[in-house]
Amino acid sequence: MTIQLQREGRWLALVTILCLALAACTGETGASAAGPSSAPASEEASVEPEPDELLVLEWAGYEAEDFWVEFAEANADTQVDFEFGANDADILAQMQAGSQADIFHFYTGWQQFYVDEGLVREIDTSKLANWDKVPDEMKALGQVNGKQYYVPWDWGFTSILYNTDHVAEVTSWDALFNEEYAGHISMWDDGPAAVTVSAYINGWDETAITDEQLAQIEADWIEQKPLNLHYWDSEYENLCPEVISGDIWVAYAWQGCYATALYEGVPVAYANPEEGRNSWVGLYGISATSDSPELALEFLDAKLGEMSCGNAVTLFYYGCANADVMAAIDDETLIEAFAINDPGVLETTNFTPPVTAEQRDAWTAMWTRVKAE
Amino acid sequence: MLGRRAFLRVLALPPYLWLAALLVAPIVLVVLISLRPEPGPVDFGDPWNPSLIQYWRILETPAYLRQLGISALMALIVALAATVLAYPLAYFLAFRAGDRASLYLVLLLVPFAVSFLLRVMAWRLMLGQEGALNTLLQSVGLTDEPLDLLLYSREAVVLTLIYVWVPFAALPIYAAMGRIDRRQLEAAADLGAGPWTRFVGVTLPLSLPGAVAALFMVFIPTVGEYVTPRLVGGSETYMYGQLIQDFFGRAASWATGGAAAVIMLVLTAVLILAGTLAVRTRVAT
Known part of the structure; x- marks a missing residue:
């Protein structure tokens, strides 16, 4: 009886799995069924109470x-x-x-x-x-x-946040690649951001990165990898605390962390790179x-x-x-x-341009390879 | 009224459904997703054109394969170390703790009352430049300045994972030792075997299945680990689990992530199968 029960149980399990898999492969989600919509938000409101x-x-x-x-x-x-x-x-x-x-x-x-x-x-x-x-x-x-x-x-802005006790004035994004600060650098864990930084440093148009340029960017970031304390992925979880503790001297950072560090009395500055900040x-x-x-x-x-x-x-x-x-x-x-008191900063700031799906995928894949290398 | 057989079927139904829906079906789903030619997020309304191109994307990238090898090696080191460290713990509980065994067992399980994340985060406080270990090393004069390598390194990941898994690994070993018939030890002693001989000849072989179970129980989840390396690993320590997470999250490449996950699943299964066969062969001989 046990064997029969096991056999029937296996069939039941198989049928359940097949049903679920079939539903997953052939079903339509709400989003895909709805299709594109360009109707203004207000037009579709009055038919039924929301x-x-x-x-x-x-x-x-x-x-x-x-x-x-x-x-x-x-x-x-x-x-x-x-x-x-x-x-x-x-x-x-x-x-x-x-x-x-x-x-x-x-x-x-x-x-x-x-x-x-x-x-x-x-x-x-x-x-x-x-x-x-x-x-x-x-x-x-x-x-x-x-x-x-x-x-x-x-x-907000993106620029280089640096500890002035350990780092002389930063005038370029290439501070992230400076071996003098090895072990005390932190880059954001993001492929498109890495491409943007490299484009600024090399004077390339970030909306028109070629395959050769992307290969160069990948090689550069692989070489830069050992210089990082870590890649940060949460500004207030694993960037700011270590800027404040003094473990991170040079970081790709948003101005929120800059202000946080200033309020904490940490000797930090927020660079105005010659290539311009990002916004x-x-x-x-x-x-x-x-x-x-x-x-x-x-x-x-x-x-x-x-x-x-x-x-x-x-x-x-x-x-x-x-x-x-x-x-x-x-x-x-x-x-x-x-930088409210310095309008010149905004004049040289690079605003994040739209990327294509192909660029997004290629840049993200590049960054995955950099991390896996 | 239900007969005995039908009643047993009804009783067996919920666990079968549970396993099918929450264990087997997700794995089947990941396999199906991995066979999609387009890497992006899955739209289940798309036509079904199975392809192995995602597997090729993983297999043709040496960096990904190297990460898989490194992760498997790290998992093996962690599993071996955790099992070796857990063994005397389990031995003490099974043979030396006496009436207090239950109390010590509860104490052993106390860390599980704290979230996994918090236990890992605690190691950041221990290993940081101003952490407990660096402070201790400096205060006793062993180092002049904080050691960088303690935190954000492969060693930190291994150390943290060993700590996390030791209590977990002790459980199957303790269970195996609990099943050892004490009369066999008495018989060995009557035949003149000393403590070491009794351990090597009786306790160790009979507790080996528990140790092997512990080894696998630690190895399997550690291969795909991604939280610990993210928190204490640094930019130079990237594990295969993070790769899978990145494919599903950052890259939004579900199909590639699915293929990476299936490759890891197959590798883990093969390694476990090989390990099991090796142990069986050894026991049989």
């Missing part, structure tokens, strides 16, 4: 209510849940795989993919009360094919398959409010798209971190 809940696909840390405080106060009964992506590729992958998120958050360079794959719906900016406070340059970063698909929110902007999109587009729009408008934006500045030391909030900054450390 669910009183939102799901936001976010980066860890941004779920704190401090960053959507106006919405929370105005919608006390609305349930806001968060799912997390580890990076831009992960967030795109989750949306492609049919995430049920109403809102997703990503950074400049990745705007085109969501539009091309019909994952995002157009924003009706007339419904955003705070839209006038957003600088035109940032609004433009949220546009694809002449349409506004994204709401810009957080922004990035965080963008929010509303999913094409969202059941709550109006609520999502309200959420994004509230995020542009003074309290939410102000908290991004004072808690994360990130810039925010509300120009009134940025203009009101009077803290000396933050003024220094955002």
